[in-house]
Amino acid sequence: MAIYTIWNNKGGVGKSYLTFQVASEYASQHPEKKVLVVDLCPQANSSSMLLGGMINGEETLSQLHGMVPRTSIAGYIDDRIASPYQNPRTGTQYLTSVSRFNHSIPNNLFLIAGDEQLELQAPRVRSATQPGPDDAWRLVHMWIRDLIADIVDSWDDVDHAVFIDCNPSFSIYTELALCASERLIVPFSADGSSKRAVRSVLALAFGVSRQPGQLQSEFFRGTQRAQMNRPKIYMYVGNRLTQSYYSSAAAFKMVVGEIGDEIYDVWRANPNEFSIHPAGSPLPTNKKSFKAMFQKEVGDANTASVVSSTLGIPICQMTSGTKVVLRKNVVVNQSQLDKQAPNIRDLVSAIE
Ligand SMILES: Nc1ncnc2c1ncn2[C@@H]1O[C@H](COP(=O)(O)OP(=O)(O)OP(=O)(O)O)[C@@H](O)[C@H]1O
Numbered sequence: 001m002a003i004y005t006i007w008n009n010k011g012g013v014g015k016s017y018l019t020f021q022v023a024s025e026y027a028s029q030h031p032e033k034k035v036l037v038v039d040l041c042p043q044a045n046s047s048s049m050l051l052g053g054m055i056n057g058e059e060t061l062s063q064l065h066g067m068v069p070r071t072s073i074a075g076y077i078d079d080r081i082a083s084p085y086q087n088p089r090t091g092t093q094y095l096t097s098v099s100r101f102n103h104s105i106p107n108n109l110f111l112i113a114g115d116e117q118l119e120l121q122a123p124r125v126r127s128a129t130q131p132g133p134d135d136a137w138r139l140v141h142m143w144i145r146d147l148i149a150d151i152v153d154s155w156d157d158v159d160h161a162v163f164i165d166c167n168p169s170f171s172i173y174t175e176l177a178l179c180a181s182e183r184l185i186v187p188f189s190a191d192g193s194s195k196r197a198v199r200s201v202l203a204l205a206f207g208v209s210r211q212p213g214q215l216q217s218e219f220f221r222g223t224q225r226a227q228m229n230r231p232k233i234y235m236y237v238g239n240r241l242t243q244s245y246y247s248s249a250a251a252f253k254m255v256v257g258e259i260g261d262e263i264y265d266v267w268r269a270n271p272n273e274f275s276i277h278p279a280g281s282p283l284p285t286n287k288k289s290f291k292a293m294f295q296k297e298v299g300d301a302n303t304a305s306v307v308s309s310t311l312g313i314p315i316c317q318m319t320s321g322t323k324v325v326l327r328k329n330v331v332v333n334q335s336q337l338d339k340q341a342p343n344i345r346d347l348v349s350a351i352e
């Protein structure tokens, strides 16, 4: 079993899109396993895509949010606000079998749907970390780990993988996700501000400071105090790379190269924060072998990506031809699919 969090402190780098593509493709490559997506983002973008996209997915999400109990992450968080330090073991009540609503998704993929109500609950989650028993902080930071354990226990011995989508800010939910996961996947885009975002992930989650005397995050200190698990860095994904990146465009390559160098320096200083994979592989000994293990690239599939997310059809399942999107005909070319589907397959085959 492996639990992956997909997070970058920068917005719009493709966390939700990749969660959707990667979890679907992982489920398809591993029909013998069960796959769980936990959507910890109030915007619920990955849930919406998984459940069928802009029209069907949104409608299903509204239905789930209208059920009693509310069949989403917010339903579970309500239980935990009522019982912060005693695990009520109610996690399985909030699970959705995605293929019931979206036939493009394999039937071994399950979802704890996202919910905008998370925003309203956040102050109460944060305040539960403070009063109460001495280990209140630790117990609250176990909530998502508890949720996943409830679900995985109900699956008996079936092998599984878990993907957690986060919102960009370092919210209490991102903290809970990091404490629940073993491995971190960091998507980034080929622009200057991604470099700062990569640094900020390292500082906030791993306490990697760049200047002497720099404050460490409360989260990092909390995990140290409570001797809690933090994930290991599993992969950086340069996402949405355009044709110009692959052809020549030195500028794009330079930016991705810069970010790669930055990450390589972090590896040299803190190798223990990284997860060597696949299991049993030798440690990377130079930049090339480091990059082969830890850095992936996903192209921009233009129209095909828009169709994929709007209709909730994973890019690796999509065929070329005319699709009806919002009552209009849209043509998806094979060449667009080829810009991304092989990258997603390759990325997923590197996920254990
Ligand atoms: N590889 C890609 N090719 C084409 N479009 C992409 C790709 N990755 C992401 N997108 C698109 O870019 C936009 C932003 O992606 P997404 O919502 O997944 O980012 P995010 O990091 O989850 O954002 P937020 O920080 O708001 O949660 C979306 O419209 C998505 O469909």
Ligand SMILES: [Mg+2]
Residues within 6 Å of the ligand: 015, 016, 017, 041, 043, 045, 046, 166, 167
């Ligand atoms: Mg998102």
